[in-house]
Structures are given as structure tokens and as C-alpha cells.
Amino acid sequence: AQTVTQSQPEMSVQEAETVTLSCTYDTSESDYYLFWYKQPPSRQMILVIRQEAYKQQNATENRFSVNFQKAAKSFSLKISDSQLGDAAMYFCAYRSYYSYSGAGSYQLTFGKGTKLSVIP
């Protein structure tokens, strides 16, 4: 079974600065996807960024980028130019590349989350 570990329960960053959230995972699979989800106080789960394991290039979405180290099984999220609206819980998640049940469904395994505070 896959496991996802987020070792930082809480982090803080000054507005306009850069912060990196850590995530490690354990798997015996060679093909998989990794995700970062944001959960603001509204509770809504919002996909921030996605990385396919077979792609060597790190994914980037505007101010959000990842450092994907496949051999080390590490998947960190970097937030640049932090904004007050970035304050939220951030969850790292893993999914297998292959679906089960033959219908495109798959299980996401989540880490326990990192609470990010942004200081004005």
C-alpha cells in the first residue's frame, strides 16, 4: 500500500516571500500521479498542481511549482510571492497510474496536511 507523509504540520510565510511544503511518499510502482490540493477555510478541496511520474519536467502553475525527485520519492510544493489568499491547509496526494475496476476509478491516498499561514 502506498503512504504519503507530510512532515510539517504547520508552516508560516511572510506575504510576498517564498515557502516550500514537503511531501514524501512510498510506493513500489513506477508510474503514478502526484497532486497538491489546497483547502481554504471554506472547506472546498481545490486542485493546485498535478505531476505525472513519467514526466521529468517539474510541473508549474503560475506561482506554484513542484520539485519532483522520483528516486528520492519526494514531491515538494513551492509557493512564490505568497499572498494572503494562499493561507490554507495543503494536502499532498498519490494515485496509481492504472485504474482499477476497468472504469476509470482510482484511489487517492492523502497525506495528513500542512497548515500554511501567511503573515501580512
Next chain:
Amino acid sequence: NAGVTQTPKFQVLKTGQSMTLQCAQDMNHNSMYWYRQDPGMGLRLIYYSASEGTTDKGEVPNGYNVSRLNKREFSLRLESAAPSQTSVYFCASSERREQYFGPGTRLTVT
């Protein structure tokens, strides 16, 4: 296009009461999921439905039942609520690359 909707948003139950959480999606997705979120635990899968007419257990299925009523709707039932089921419940649906989540239901069992 509402995405994934859940009702109710909040609910308080007494121990032993039953209730059904409703979920619907309008994205024509085959697969749907129920998760629970507890403080410090992330999200854990309760049940999923790969397609209309099929359901399977996830990581924490005990105390719950599900029904995939049609392609759009996937309900979660607590037959006899217990305080350990106090949690936030999320429904999700998926296409091949991404899961889309509903807004969640905060359930308190006293």
C-alpha cells in the same frame, strides 16, 4: 454546471439515529467516491463506485452503506450513528486525470 453538490452542509445527530448524505454530479463522470476528513488525518476513502451499479469498500467502510442511485447520484447512509462518525464528509467524482470534490458535509454525532 454545478460540479459536485452535497446536501446537507451541516447536520447534528444523536447517537443511534440514522441519516443519508446526498451527492450529485453533473459532469457525466462514471466514478464517484465518499471520503471522511478528521483533524490531523487527511482524507480517507470510505466507499467508491467505479460505475453505475457497482460499489466497493475503501479504507474505512465500517458503519456506512452506499447506494449508486444512477450515474449522477451517490448516497452515503449511516444506519446507527456513533460519536466516532463525527467528521467532515466529502463526495467526489472523477474522470481519468482528476477528482472533483463537493463542498463537504460537517456531521456531528452527540
